[in-house]
Amino acid sequence: MRQSAKQGSLKLANNSAINAQQRIALVERISTYTVGIALHANTCIGTGTLVEFDRQRLVITAEHVIADAGGVKNIRFWCRPPGPVIEKAAKDLCPSEIGRLTAGQTFPIETIVGESATDLAAIRLPSDFELPASTSNEFYVLDKSRQLAGWPEEEMDGLSLLYFGFPQANSLPLQKVGNREFHFLGCAHNACHYDKTLNTQGWTSLPSSFSPDKDFLLKYNLSEEKLNPVGFSGCGVWVGSEDPKSLVWDSEPLLVGVIHHHHPSSVLIATKVGRVWGIAKHTANLKGPQAP
Numbered sequence: 001m002r003q004s005a006k007q008g009s010l011k012l013a014n015n016s017a018i019n020a021q022q023r024i025a026l027v028e029r030i031s032t033y034t035v036g037i038a039l040h041a042n043t044c045i046g047t048g049t050l051v052e053f054d055r056q057r058l059v060i061t062a063e064h065v066i067a068d069a070g071g072v073k074n075i076r077f078w079c080r081p082p083g084p085v086i087e088k089a090a091k092d093l094c095p096s097e098i099g100r101l102t103a104g105q106t107f108p109i110e111t112i113v114g115e116s117a118t119d120l121a122a123i124r125l126p127s128d129f130e131l132p133a134s135t136s137n138e139f140y141v142l143d144k145s146r147q148l149a150g151w152p153e154e155e156m157d158g159l160s161l162l163y164f165g166f167p168q169a170n171s172l173p174l175q176k177v178g179n180r181e182f183h184f185l186g187c188a189h190n191a192c193h194y195d196k197t198l199n200t201q202g203w204t205s206l207p208s209s210f211s212p213d214k215d216f217l218l219k220y221n222l223s224e225e226k227l228n229p230v231g232f233s234g235c236g237v238w239v240g241s242e243d244p245k246s247l248v249w250d251s252e253p254l255l256v257g258v259i260h261h262h263h264p265s266s267v268l269i270a271t272k273v274g275r276v277w278g279i280a281k282h283t284a285n286l287k288g289p290q291a292p
Helices: 015-033 143-146 273-284
Strands: 036-040 044-053 056-062 077-080 111-115 121-122 158-167 171-177 180-185 188-193 217-220 235-243 253-263 267-272
Touching: 015 158, 015 188, 015 235, 015 253, 036 056, 044 143, 044 253, 044 273, 056 253, 056 273, 077 180, 111 273, 121 273, 143 253, 143 273, 158 253, 253 273, 267 273
Parallel strands: none
Antiparallel strands: 036 044, 036 077, 044 056, 056 121, 111 121, 158 188, 158 235, 171 180, 217 267, 235 253, 253 267
């Protein structure tokens, strides 16, 4: 049973066993809204978030992920295959768990709108575009995040956040054909808490192009697993929601931002969902297909 996200409240998770199950459920849902983005024969990797705004279908990512694409035909998307997410490091997978190799899929891109100030990009698809039947992806209705567009700072401190993407370091060499080496690239997710102290004091070591007016900071905790954050750019940051009056927990997440940079101090920088809302609205309301 799924409650309306707009009527729900933000909830802080703890380390109980039930919340471990909640985290798995959230990751499953978040992964359906997430795609990998590949350019230049899969040598440049990023992450995208599938959203729907005013019935227009979009892929939100970081602008720098697709800035040097050289044309929409060079952008490919990795969709989620059917079946549950496998909780295992890429290096520990066996060939039977990987499946066939893929160069990704092309989507019918109508236009791309970039915003340098926030390092956001919105890739507009036809409003009647249907994701491939062989995938289990779907579009997140951005209106569900309306309650967070104003960024209620007083409610954010300590909030549990999740992000899911395609870090390039989480790869497994498979085979070589001539000078080409084929890799399996695994997705990865991480959980952290919104830290009000970090978001108050953490800006002094960052360039002035990053600002608490449009961005927020979160800790990157996968360095110990030797996963650098390259490839997480463009992935969504999410929080679980539930109706406090309901006896049934709701695994539907709410989008709170989009990651676009990382700092050597193991800090990720994400754009607040209000700015995501703005570029999605602008892109969705463009009249007719534009020349990419």
